[in-house]
Amino acid sequence: MTEVVRVLLADDEHLIRGALAALLSLEDDLVVVAEAATGPEALAMARAHAPDVAVLDLQMPGADGVKVATSLRAELPGCRVLIVTSHGRPGHLKRALAAGVRGFVPKTVSAQRLAELIRTVHAGNRYVDPELAADAISAGDSPLTAREAEVLELAADGAPVAEIAERAALAEGTVRNYLSSAATKLGAENRHAAVRLARERGWV
Amino acid sequence: MTEVVRVLLADDEHLIRGALAALLSLEDDLVVVAEAATGPEALAMARAHAPDVAVLDLQMPGADGVKVATSLRAELPGCRVLIVTSHGRPGHLKRALAAGVRGFVPKTVSAQRLAELIRTVHAGNRYVDPELAADAISAGDSPLTAREAEVLELAADGAPVAEIAERAALAEGTVRNYLSSAATKLGAENRHAAVRLARERGWV
DNA sequence: CGCTCGGCATGACAAATGTCAGACGCGGCT
């Protein structure tokens, strides 16, 4: 094991990023070559340092971890991506895997374990946290059609139907119809509960 | 400075807690005597080890940082509390200060800075992050009356008015009235937008 | 081709929600 893994660390919480950098540096075969606090910064750093593995927080200002991963996939195909997250929602995992992410774990893992996982994804293997995977499977695919999801998203901040209709270029009746069917599919009493459920499952 | 500060660390994210414990241990005058992943666990650990300073995450399973701080205040008056948080909302700061918390900072600070702050609060001084303080001041006090806030909270998960009325033991008309006046005070179009705004400002 | 099925879209009607004027009690103020 003479090979050294060059790591990029991106997380908006300085406390965690710094602490993590220090801990990972204790491992002989890992070296943190760059740190970033935002999505765009992470991309810039990746271009500049071409790391072997990028450890990305899911929620960062600017662009979230999955978006960064997508861009990275295109620009630096050799760079493996490992996502860490505080509040894992099923849909995110699905999107992340679709973006070519190699690992997906909650922040409840230990640093020791994270170091192992960095080696794992660097070796070309995949790893997703079993519990998150189980959630994603039990949540299943979104039953919503494209328009239903679109309208539900526009309804997310509590806007009245008239405004949604205008933004989506639809008749009010149509908007109500989509909201209603979305709510039925999700088993919600009304559209607001539907928005909440869809968010929890990562479908919006 | 021969005195050693005994620290309790509570955060549900193992990654951060562990990393933090390691970093703080590098400081000669700080020693982490206990760690916890949940609110109740933090309380139990505090009782067992009687730390000088408790570093608490705001959002933990079981009981949040402020609730733990309140209990701690009663049981271990000598233990100073420092709250760290990822997403600082104005209302939380206010609640925290009311609970006798001595420090309140976002997780974007560096570990170095955190170590300084632990010494600061241990010395009996207070510290709140300037930016969070500014937010709290600009957000001001909640304009909602007790009933308005209560009803708005019951409406938070999208429940229909009839259900809220039953839970609050009020007539439906009354509930609608409170929701309406709350929405007006918050400058919201409807109650759902009102819930969102009140959450953002930490008023629910 | 002719058929069915599912997604998209609409308007009319029923139900839920928002708005209004007003009643009651309580505390502060002159």
Place this chain on the structure above:
DNA sequence: AGCCGCGTCTGACATTTGTCATGCCGAGCG
């Protein structure tokens, strides 16, 4: 005491939202 102002509470009315029956179009299939 008498008079506000404020919070609490209510029902009646207007508006918004949810539900339903229906039509249109393209994809898949016998």
